Amino acid sequence: QVQLAESGGGLVQAGGSLRLSCAASGRTFSSYHMGWFRQAPGQEREFVAAISSRGGSTDYKDSVKGRFTISRDNAKNTVYLQMNSLKAEDTAVYCCAADPGSYGDRYFSSRYHYWGQGTQVTVSS
Numbered sequence: 001q002v003q004l005a006e007s008g009g010g011l012v013q014a015g016g017s018l019r020l021s022c023a024a025s026g027r028t029f030s031s032y033h034m035g036w037f038r039q040a041p042g043q044e045r046e047f048v049a050a051i052s053s054r055g056g057s058t059d060y061k062d063s064v065k066g067r068f069t070i071s072r073d074n075a076k077n078t079v080y081l082q083m084n085s086l087k088a089e090d091t092a093v094y095c096c097a098a099d100p101g102s103y104g105d106r107y108f109s110s111r112y113h114y115w116g117q118g119t120q121v122t123v124s125s
Contacts (some may be wrong), residue, residue: 022096030074038092050106051119088125
């Protein structure tokens with residue numbers, strides 16, 4: 001079992017930055033691929049970014065490429081999402097997720113076995 005807890009959300013002006021953290025419990029964190037998803041009001045949950053278990057591979061939603069960076073520190077059982085040049089359309093609840101099984105399934109929220117509660121990110125324009 002893995003428990004995930006996000007932090008770092010908040011209210012920021014457009015163009016600003018936030019760094020989200022997702023702390024995981026358990027001894028097997030380093031074996032899990034990790035993902036960040038977001039859900040805006042009235043919209044479906046969408047993939048934002050993913051990172052492979054050892055951090056060697058990353059992937060991003062097209063609209064956040066060049067602005068967001070996913071990283072992980074396996075010694076601290078934590079995955080991060082650095083968000084720069086934030087836009088109003090980035091406003092959403094951001095959730096981290098663990099263990100989609102195969103890294104090839106990283107885009108699909110249904111594949112992930114563990115989820116955090118989420119943290120609200122609000123970008124004012």
